[in-house]
């Protein structure tokens with residue numbers, strides 16, 4: 001299929017694919033087993049200029065957008081969805097700055113992110129505020145030239161590993177979600193510490209960690225946008241990173257499909273390769289159809305977003321739901337095709353099935369995405 | 385520091401086909417890659433430049449399509465690429481190749497260090513590096529696994545041997561050939577690739593470099609390939625058994641018998 005990528009996008013995809021095949025695939029199972037953070041892989045991405053694909057050229061990036069980010073995430077995720085998340089999670093942390101940062105803020109933070117010298121993270125979720133993000137309790141109180149943050153963020157991707165955190169906190173509790181604000185907090189700021197690192201089902205090479213703010217003083221110039229804009233900063237960011245989750249799901253599904261297809265030609269039962277059985281062939285065909293449909297939707301959604309379109313929430317949510325549900329099905333079928341071997345940790349599909357699951361949960365569960373999609377549909381139809 | 389790296393195109397597959405009549409390699413022009421050992425040479429050249437400044441030029445003698453491969457070197461930090469290509473170069477053996485390269489390098493001029501891979505994966509002769517040094521009248525060290533120090537007019541490197549390494553000092557300009565232990569070649573960068581796309585490889589023919597055609601290609605190649613085979617290493621050691629005392633005596637007897645040692 002010709003996806004009509006530009007020459008530069010092809011280059012990005014090819015280079016990411018090379019890193020996936022040559023550098024990530026050989027270590028993916030080990031990093032998963034050990035829960036090892038992929039510092040060495042980030043170095044390869046950095047040296048290849050891939051860390052900044054979605055960052056403007058004047059801040060040291062390649063000047064691409066969501067599609068370029070998705071292409072990298074997809075290719076890396078083919079080899080390991082967890083390792084890819086070090087890159088994708090940084091995108092999640094960087095987008096609030098890209099979208100809402102002042103020139104000074106961008107100049108201060110984006111070049112290091114583009115160069116791969118610093119990783120970023122995004123902190124919204126708390127123990128009692130998951131799907132209901134409006135329920136967060138972390139506070140930020142103005143004090144002279146500073147804000148003082150108190151509270152605990154939970155399950156933060158790249159937590160403890162990242163240098164730059166965009167944090168959503170309440171500056172005015174009485175206003176609910178309209179009283180939230182977004183801040184940039186640097187690692188090493190007194191009062192910011194990291195809690196336990198989670199022991200997860202999948203994406204085990206990714207660090208997921210608590211962020212604890214205790215009288216954490218940050219300078220006022222670290223406020224993103226204006227006070228009260230925090231919820232909007234979060235939602236506009238997620239609109240642009242959900243296609244990234246979709247790309248992660250797409251990559252994982254592709255990796256699992258490739259493994260299953262290869263295996264089906266090599267595994268013989270009843271004196272013939274299992275790929276000669278129609279039951280297996282149809283599973284492979286269905287997997288390929290779904291993956292192809294996902295790829296088309298993801299790329300097109302990214303292009304829609306990169307074109308500067310205004311209404312992107314529904315589209316981003318659709319891509320995320322469709323891709324992640326597909327990844328779950330395809331990885332499950334890949335295990336099925338590989339039988340008992342597929343269930344064993346020596347083969348990659350067992351891990352891919354575990355990795356796929358998270359894509360249905362984070363950056364808004366698929367139930368919440370369907371809520372978003374349905375609400376938009378209803379809104380659009382009343383507008384017409 | 386001006387560095388020149390010699391690069392060869394080799395078949396992309398390990399499944400090399402030999403022409404039974406001429407005993408030479410059948411080259412599929414569609415599927416060529418940079419000789420893997422030369423990737424280490426390129427990387428080392430770029431690293432030296434990054435450390436002490438200067439420029440890196442790759443040079444190759446080969447078919448026109450090799451220009452594409454030389455661009456890959458630009459994408460990993462090489463500054464310039466020169467391709468020597470001419471019908472007159474066809475059929476070169478290692479002697480004619482090193483002659484052509486030496487003429488090309490003289491044309492480029494002003495070099496401090498020439499880096500080659502230790503050998504090519506197709507011919508496996510490991511001759512071009514040393515032979516090139518002879519043609520240029522400069523010293524050389526083969527199988528370099530580490531450069532300990534390099535500065536104006538001086539290089540000290542570790543030369544890998546079967547059971548360890550030697551430290552070799554040379555004045556510059558000089559030629560070194562490198563082994564894969566020396567570094568881990570980097571991947572290209574997107575910015576490098578964009579640069580390499582626009583880069584125009586400098587193409588020279590035999591006349592451009594003032595080469596004597598009687599020394600080029602088949603004319604300049606005295607080598608005749610009679611047979612190709614993989615050498616067998618079948619030196620079998622003998623294990624001496626017994627108690628320590630018996631072993632010592634047994635060993636001493638053998639050494640005496642072989643006249644490696646003498647009894648006074």
Ligand SMILES: Cc1cc2nc3c(=O)[nH]c(=O)nc-3n(C[C@H](O)[C@H](O)[C@H](O)COP(=O)(O)OP(=O)(O)OC[C@H]3O[C@@H](n4cnc5c(N)ncnc54)[C@H](O)[C@@H]3O)c2cc1C
Pocket residue numbers: 089121122123124125129130131132154155156157158200208358361362363364365366367368371
């Ligand atoms: C590995 C990992 C990494 C993460 N990384 C980050 C990060 O970097 N930054 C960050 O801020 N957060 C992060 N999260 C948090 C993640 O976004 C939340 O887990 C997610 O939004 C869901 O919240 P919850 O887990 O509290 O589930 P809950 O909100 O408790 O949901 C539980 C179930 O109820 C359903 N449900 C809830 N409300 C509704 C509703 N209204 N209608 C229908 N169904 C509903 C959900 O779909 C789900 O099935 C991460 C989570 C994980 C597991």
